[in-house]
Amino acid sequence: MKTYLKTFLFSIALVSFIACHANNKKTNTDYTQAEISNNKPSKQYIKVALLLDTSNSMDGLIDQAKAQLWDIVNELSYAKCGNNKPNLQIALYEYGNDRLNGDEGYIRQVLSFSEDLDEISKELFSLTTNGGEEYCGQVIQTSLNQLKWGKNPDDLKLIFIAGNEPFTQGKINYKDASTNAKEKNVTINTIFCGDYRQGISTFWKDGASLTNGEYMAINQNNATVHIASPFDDDILILNQKLNKTYVIYGQAGRQKIALQAEQDANAGMYSKANAVSRTVSKSSHLYKNKSWDLVDAESDKDFKYDDLKESQLPEVLKGKSESEIKAFVAKKRNERESIQKQIQKLNNKRKLYILEHKKENANGLENAMTKAIKEQAKKKKYSWD
Incomplete structure (x- = not known):
């Protein structure tokens, strides 16, 4: 298969x-x-x-x-x-x-x-x-x-x-x-x-x-x-840090971040290596969540902070000014980009390890x-x- x-x-x-x-x-x-x-x-x-x-x-x-x-x-x-x-x-x-x-x-x-x-x-x-x-x-x-x-x-x-x-x-x-x-x-x-x-x-x-x-x-x-590698544990630790960079908003926010956690668990059901593969996917440009995450949403050209209502914000941002919200989101973006780069760097080493340890035939x-x-x-x- x-x-x-x-x-x-x-x-x-x-x-x-x-x-x-x-x-x-x-x-x-x-x-x-x-x-x-x-x-x-x-x-x-x-x-x-x-x-x-x-x-x-x-x-x-x-x-x-x-x-x-x-x-x-x-x-x-x-x-x-x-x-x-x-x-x-x-x-x-x-x-x-x-x-x-x-x-x-x-x-x-x-x-x-x-x-x-x-x-x-x-x-x-x-x-x-x-x-x-x-x-x-x-x-x-x-x-x-x-x-x-x-x-x-x-x-x-x-x-x-x-x-x-x-x-x-x-x-x-x-x-x-x-x-x-x-x-x-x-x-x-x-x-x-x-x-x-x-x-x-x-x-x-x-x-x-x-x-x-x-x-x-x-x-x-x-x-x-699934081939386990010496880099798997470090990548999974980074996944936990990556999840903390998501800033939920809107009605879908809480449901979607719960879904994210559920799919982390589903991937881990198969093996640690499969959970690692999912983490690598989450560090790529193909993993997009602009409908519920302010960090991704802010990158959309049609996104406007003026359109956000107070009720749509997470508790940590309620009562904050627009400049304070932007600064918070920028901080999370920088954290995410740093974590994603670390994941990709470790994954490059992981790919080489897996290639070396595959059975010849x-x-x-x-x-x-x-x-x-x-x-x-x-x-x-x-x-x-």
């Missing part, structure tokens, strides 16, 4: 270097008015829709998705397209579970495109399995219809669908769904949970090939291998793909920090 999710990461990379050099020609109808005025494209995004089979046989798949989320985020946080670091949005669907509405193809949108990594983690942990019918074409088409994929040619738009039943089931033909995906510049990548040849014979490979995506076959019941497919993708990426000037 680790191979599945790591392959997922590097399949993203394989397609993403193409996005860096996409044809930038647009018609006027493709631009927003702001883009026309500024003569600049909107911010670049990596958009990932993850479609997970939650039928009875997929317990291992769901369990490992929970365990590997933060490694996925961390790998994507190092991606660069030219001088830019793209943002990340993840959407989540479950399908093939007979607790879901049969009239809608046993499909549920768990989460639309979101940058809220804590919310994504929460929803992954909410998934449970049960028997049902698995309609690949229909869940792909549903995600194409419901999600806001956008028209920026520099956005990387990816669907990853995982399951173990024939790709041909259901009333919507996967070939028609693939045609619609190509129209939206969305690449479909397929992960068959079982024998590689069986996945080919049940059309999972064809489902990927139609949009030039990647086909992968994995054993969903393989356990994730572990995750052979992952290592082979990593090497191939990075070599191709160099030619396209796509890079990883």
Whole structure:
């Protein structure tokens, strides 16, 4: 299963270097008015829709998705397209579970495109399995219809669908769904949970090939291998300090900081190493909380202190002047940036340690793909920090 999710990461990379050099020609109808005025494209995004089979046989798949989320985020946080670091949005669907509405193809949108990594983690942990019918074409088409994929040619738009039943089931033909995906510049990548040849014979490979995506076959019941490092304890101590730099505001503040703590605990359920991976994610530019944290909110160009009501402030800031609030937030920002730099520095040492202590033949497919993708990426000037 680790191979599945790591392959997922590097399949993203394989397609993403193409996005860096996409044809930038647009018609006027493709631009927003702001883009026309500024003569600049909107911010670049990596958009990932993850479609997970939650039928009875997929317990291992769901369990490992929970365990590997933060490694996925961390790998994507190092991606660069030219001088830019793209943002990340993840959407989540479950399908093939007979607790879901049969009239809608046993499909549920768990989460639309979101940058809220804590919310994504929460929803992954909410998934449970049960028997049902698995309609690949229909869940792909549903995600194409419901999600806001956008028209920026520099956005990387990816669907990853995982399951173990024939790709041909259901009333919507996967070939028609693939045609619609190509129209939206969305690449479909397929992960068959079982024998590689069986996945080919049940059309999972064809489902990927139609949009030039990647086909992968994995054993969903393989356990994730976590490698402990001498730097883990120090990183986790820094996580506790990092959490103290959040300055809640608004109605969502208390709920969201509780959610942050809950997802810290969920990550730690798997292993110390997984909790460390989450901490590293929290130190990256992809971990954003502007809806409830004043430090992140202040960086938003639309944020105004004048819009804040006294009732929205935490107790520590009530009765304070605007200049006093700004000084408090600036102090927390400086503390956070310092802590994040320390985490990243320790993580660089941690990555080297893990690389040295991996078994030579572990995750052979992952290592082979990593090497191939990075070599191709160099030619396209796509890079990883």
